[in-house]
Amino acid sequence: MNIARARLAGLVGAAALATSLVLAGCGASQEDASSGGGSGTGTTGASAPCTGKSDDGAKDPTGLTLALVPSGDAKKLVETVKPLEEALTQRLGIPVKGVITQDYQAAVEAIGSNQAQIGMLPSLQMSQACDKYGAVPALQTQRNGKSTYAAQFMTNDPDKYCSDTPVKGKNGMLYCNGTQSGTGPAGLDSLKKMKGATVSLLQAASPAGYIFPVAAMKKEGLDVDKDVKVVQVTANDASVLAVYNKDAEVGTSYWDAREVVEGDTPDVGQKVVVFALTDEIPNDGVSISAGLSKTWQTKIADAMKDYASTPEGVKALTAIYQITGLVDADPAKLSETQQVAASIGLG
Numbered sequence: 001m002n003i004a005r006a007r008l009a010g011l012v013g014a015a016a017l018a019t020s021l022v023l024a025g026c027g028a029s030q031e032d033a034s035s036g037g038g039s040g041t042g043t044t045g046a047s048a049p050c051t052g053k054s055d056d057g058a059k060d061p062t063g064l065t066l067a068l069v070p071s072g073d074a075k076k077l078v079e080t081v082k083p084l085e086e087a088l089t090q091r092l093g094i095p096v097k098g099v100i101t102q103d104y105q106a107a108v109e110a111i112g113s114n115q116a117q118i119g120m121l122p123s124l125q126m127s128q129a130c131d132k133y134g135a136v137p138a139l140q141t142q143r144n145g146k147s148t149y150a151a152q153f154m155t156n157d158p159d160k161y162c163s164d165t166p167v168k169g170k171n172g173m174l175y176c177n178g179t180q181s182g183t184g185p186a187g188l189d190s191l192k193k194m195k196g197a198t199v200s201l202l203q204a205a206s207p208a209g210y211i212f213p214v215a216a217m218k219k220e221g222l223d224v225d226k227d228v229k230v231v232q233v234t235a236n237d238a239s240v241l242a243v244y245n246k247d248a249e250v251g252t253s254y255w256d257a258r259e260v261v262e263g264d265t266p267d268v269g270q271k272v273v274v275f276a277l278t279d280e281i282p283n284d285g286v287s288i289s290a291g292l293s294k295t296w297q298t299k300i301a302d303a304m305k306d307y308a309s310t311p312e313g314v315k316a317l318t319a320i321y322q323i324t325g326l327v328d329a330d331p332a333k334l335s336e337t338q339q340v341a342a343s344i345g346l347g
Helices: 030-034 074-080 082-092 104-112 123-133 188-194 207-219 236-244 294-308 311-321 331-343
Strands: 039-041 052-054 064-068 096-100 118-121 136-142 148-155 198-201 229-232 250-254 273-282 285-288 325-328
Touching: 052 136, 064 082, 064 104, 074 082, 074 096, 074 311, 082 096, 082 294, 082 311, 104 118, 104 123, 118 123, 123 136, 123 207, 123 285, 123 331, 136 294, 136 331, 148 188, 148 207, 148 236, 188 207, 188 273, 198 207, 198 236, 207 236, 207 250, 207 273, 207 331, 236 250, 273 331, 285 294, 294 311, 294 325
Parallel strands: 064 096, 064 118, 198 229, 198 250
Antiparallel strands: 039 052, 118 285, 136 285, 136 325, 148 250, 148 273
């Protein structure tokens, strides 16, 4: 599968339920991203991680747009982003509006075309936005003190995939093959049993829903195009439900996306069992447009970190993406996702 360079059709605004942002061209190259005015650097060499750039001649913004991608129900995200909009508006002194994009690549293109100045993106898209458009990878999220996480493989057929008896984790859900800690890798030798199975995967741009799981499958000798039947889903919760409803025998998502749907399907933790974890993935984070001055890039990053340090900020960010903290991004760490993507033929 190729990563789609999607258009921003049908965006849902956080302040208004219908917002439409249409991109013109999507053919910007690395040379486009790292040439021209402004300070900072794009990618300066094959081994140098991209740190972004700024435009110190830019006028002060009179408003900012924050692009997000739903990891579950988009309508819920519309509501949960409102406290963050209000907090940033108060801290920065100008209106900040959130928009919900249809997919990860649409969010990257929104930043590249200056239709959004802030993006909450997975690690791969943070690096891509920097490489293509000079967007600064400013912050990384933390969850329970960690800046990395594992993708999980889950099944409705534990007898086939579990080499031990499933056990309950702290959340009361079932795990096997040493996956209950949530720290990968674990249980990957069981992936060989997936040959011929129906597997739910997210779009190819998703680190947890596609990139790291497919790379793990490849290491175990499985070709995603030949050895399994793929059911493509649009979000992590949809992957969980595909396994729960037996539309797929195995599904992939971040650890532990089952908690997102537990309210509607209380027995999901017993009917869907996690049996393997990938290598650790760099957490998602916040990218900021290269079209802003360094002063404003710093203001935005500081405002978001400040909000994340408050109880109300933790509550709001947890509701959005289960975020418990924000720290300065590590571009070198973020680039690890690009390396894994390249290993399965995604550029």
